[in-house]
Amino acid sequence: MTRMSAIDELFEKTRAENRAVLVGYLPAGFPDVKTSIAAIEAMVSAGVDLVEVGLPYSDPVMDGPVIQAAADQALSNGIRTTDVLEVARASAATGAPTVVMTYWNPVERFGVERFAAELAAAGGAGLITPDLVPDEAAEWIAASEQHGLDRVFLVAPSSTDARLALTADASSGFIYAAAVMGVTGAREQTSSLAPTLVERVRAVTSTPVGVGLGVSNGEQAHEVATFADAVIVGSALVKALHTGGIDGVATLAAELRAGVER
Amino acid sequence: MPYEQPDATGHFGRFGGRFMPEALIAPLDELDRAWTEAKADPVFTAELDRMLREYANVPSPLYEATRFSEAVGARILLKREDLNHTGAHKIRNVLGQALLAKRIGKPRAIAETGAGQHGVASATACAYLDLECTVYMGEVDTERQALNVARMRMLGAEVVPVTTGSRTLKDAINEALRDWVASVDHTSYLFGTAAGPHPFPSMVRDLTRGIGDEARAQVLELTGSLPDAAVACVGGGSNAIGLFTAFVDDADVQLLGVEAGGDGFDTGRHAATITAGDVGVLHGARSYLLQDQDGQTIESHSISAGLDYPGVGPEHAHLAATGRARYVPATDADAMAAFDLLCKTEGIIPAIESAHALAGAQALAKELGPDATILVNLSGRGDKDVHTAAEWFGLIDGPVVLDEGVEE
Secondary structure (H helix, E strand, C coil): CCCCCHHHHHHHHHHHCCECEEEEEEECCCCCHHHHHHHHHHHHHCCCCEEEEECCCCCCCCCCHHHHHHHHHHHHCCCCHHHHHHHHHHHHCCCCCEEEECCHHHHHHHCHHHHHHHHHHCCCCEEECCCCCHHHCHHHHHHHHHHCCEEECEECCCCCHHHHHHHHHHCCCCEEEECCCCCCCCCCCCCCCHHHHHHHHHCCCCCCEEEECCCCCHHHHHHHHCCCCEEEECHHHHHHHHHHHHHHHHHHHHHHHHHCEC | CCCCCCCCCCEECCEECCCCCHHHHHHHHHHHHHHHHHHCCHHHHHHHHHHHHHCCCCCCCEEECHHHHHHHCCEEEEEEHHHCHHHECHHHHHHHHHHHHHHHCCCEEEEEECCCHHHHHHHHHHHHHCCEEEEEEEHHHHHHEHHHHHHHHHCCCEEEEECCCCCCHHHHHHHHHHHHHHHCCCEEECCCCCCCCCCHHHHHHHHHCHHHHHHHHHHHHHHCCCCCEEEEEECCCHHHHHHHHHHCCCCCCEEEEEEEEEEECCCCEEECHHHHCEEEEECCEEEEECECCCCCECCCCCCCHHHCCCECCHHHHHHHHHCCEEEEEEEHHHHHHHHHHHHHHHCCCECHHHHHHHHHHHHHHHHHCCCCEEEEEECEECHHHHHHHHHHCCCCCCCCCECCCCCC
16 A cells, blocks of 8 residues: 555544444435535534445435435435535545545546546545446546545445455455445344455455445444444435434434444 | 457447446356356257247248338338237347246346336246246336236236336336345346346347348348348337347448437437437446436437337447447437328338337438338337327327337
């Protein structure tokens, strides 16, 4: 590794504190741009370490009903890619490393190089790309190198060992382990597949592994924190924002943060 | 050098590939391997050929449309895919994918459908091969196509109305993909067109290319030479790629894809993806698509439900980019005029999808003149479109209740 990114430093810090990183996802522009920024600020104050700003997209095939509905609302309010970058800027200003989670077409349409440049200028730390695998990512890899951004690719229980190695090689910051075969959304039980997947990733890389899909409360966060480097929560926070507003987000974030202590 | 596409990773030039969640990459690799093995296995291909022959009424005949030819001013030969079981070319694709599902040993199949034609073909194949079948269909389409919903249920399929996004075909594909990522260990996805992530575009081409292979031999036998042009309508592109593939290496045969021009491609209300769209990524592949400045998908519009899709298969994007095939729009009005002409001159009611190809052939006849021979894929029959057409021509009053389509 040639340099420490903000995300690398975060994982170094939480390792020293003997806890997992808490990653919180909220879509930009839900329910509106201003509120989405306030919700991000609130969840960071309540203990979220790393923010995923979602870029609302018309065809989110990896997302369950909660995030789909939020994206629909943001899009019908007229959210633009440039607004998402502004939300990322506000998020980064909280001091929490901020990545954008986005389906690939909006980045390609904006211009991969231009997107990377503007995200870096906004203080963003990288991208999570749910429908871009390293095999198709040559342009993004070059642009992220150029602008010092981290590349968070996903691995899944179905990934072969060869694909885990290939994905780990292409990733930086952390690796996003999708805990279940399925889409985003809260689940009653944490996945039995996740510990095995994390173990398999650790066999091929020293890059930290975050676990997402289905974590919705402090108890589940605690369970995942026992075997993963980061606990990723999305739909539950979106739902909390929808039903409980900014306070709802802050309350859940605090509960999750208590959960990720080991 | 003969045409060989895609490359080993599913790219047709700069198009195609796999823009999919990692969870589906290994299953897509398995599907690719399974299909490569199956198509090289004489037992599998003999069984598929038997099913196509005995069950699906394939090969379909080539028909010299004499009176239509006189009316448009060139020799028009029709490949009669409208005479296949279930009334369109779709059955070729679905029987192949369903037989592969049996071979792999997955007991459940899912499919997306727009107007219902691929859904009906899937439900048919699943009944025939004893597979459990779930069809995702946009809620808007289930309302417009109530009769096809009933047909699918009659055939034993579960039909799930999709209530997300624009509640049409593209959202049905999204929902089918969401099902598949959670069910892929026991479920096959019977994809309805030559689009999506690798290996679907090339697998669907392999399964539909019989259209062109048969037609090429039939035209040679009838006329002693190759046609001057081969014409097909293009939504996702399965019937067109099925026709074109046999002729790609025949440099003297013009390939013409006819897209849905809707109200006119300059009105913004159309589905002419290659004519008026831009390069981007949708449903797993890089191709042309209808999108806004930020890369959000724009809804398409066409009188033909089967062509009403904002994307197009990646091989068509490649054939357009290399200039090997040409893609032009036909408006709703052009297509319905050609529909009317075929009805009146030949006693054949075409699918409105296929009427777009006829409209394209009509325009091409003017360019090429009376000595030209033009092969047109009549991809489906129009019984399903009677209500839409009757309303268009003012033959009946009242709301459209049976506005069905062939999904190209």
